[in-house]
Amino acid sequence: MSNPTSSSAPNPLLQLENQLCFPLYALSRMVTKAYQPLLQELDLTYPQYLVFLLLWEHQELTVKELGEKLLLDSGTLTPLLKRLERKQWISRRRDPRDERSVIIGLLPAGQALQVQACKVPEQIFAQLNLTPTEFETLRSQLNTLLTQLA
Template sequence: MKSKSTKARSLLQLDEQLCFALYSTGLALNKVYRRLLAPLGLTYPQYLAMLVLWENDGLTVSEIGERLFLDSATLTPLLKRLEASGLLTRTRASQDERQVVVELTAEGRALKAKARAIPSELFCAAECTPDELASLKQQLESLRESLGRNA
């Protein structure tokens, strides 16, 4: 039987940390996405922003930020790069000059067709069954909600 001090030490080992498992998995996931997104000329955060806009075009920066859990200081430079690439436009809202509305260009809408294979390619890279991935996604969303309530 482990002593209390041995048990306490084992809880502080890197491989025992949930945060490290999530962090290192995120790094691996980003490497796969980097490879998959390179032909589209997108980074992973840019891909997430495009996903939001492909779902719902014409959102404000704050609405996109809410969906992605990002503040405008982080999101604005990302959107500026997408605008410079010709994938979207950013304009001040006529009703409220403080808000910036983001809309896809024709090129940005067309990129959606090129991105259609990304989810299935990621699915293949994960080497999991659809049920395993669905369960994992649900568990992660539940964890995110719990942590958000207790942050």
């Protein structure tokens, strides 16, 4: 049985502390976890909240457009959207111009949820303890990386 020698240093490229992926992964999980109690008050999951952010902004989008903006496939979105439809927060209808396309729109209860949701970003911003400039710089850098990889 051979023993590793003390002179063989690990490759620094393979050390966890030198990876970009781990802090991004861990941070993503922690930020999502910070959202959970706030979204539970609204009876929303984090992915459902993301859908609502887009619908509150655009009023209606196709499933394809939602998927493109959220980087999610229709197999992930469809069950999520069906749950929101059962709660009578959104409507799903075929696009009369293209029967293959499904349009997602807000129902009054889904629109009303926006009032309650306004406190979520403020509370998250406070938890992050960043200055507005730091927040904007970080968001910009993350969006740049996301665009480069998408």
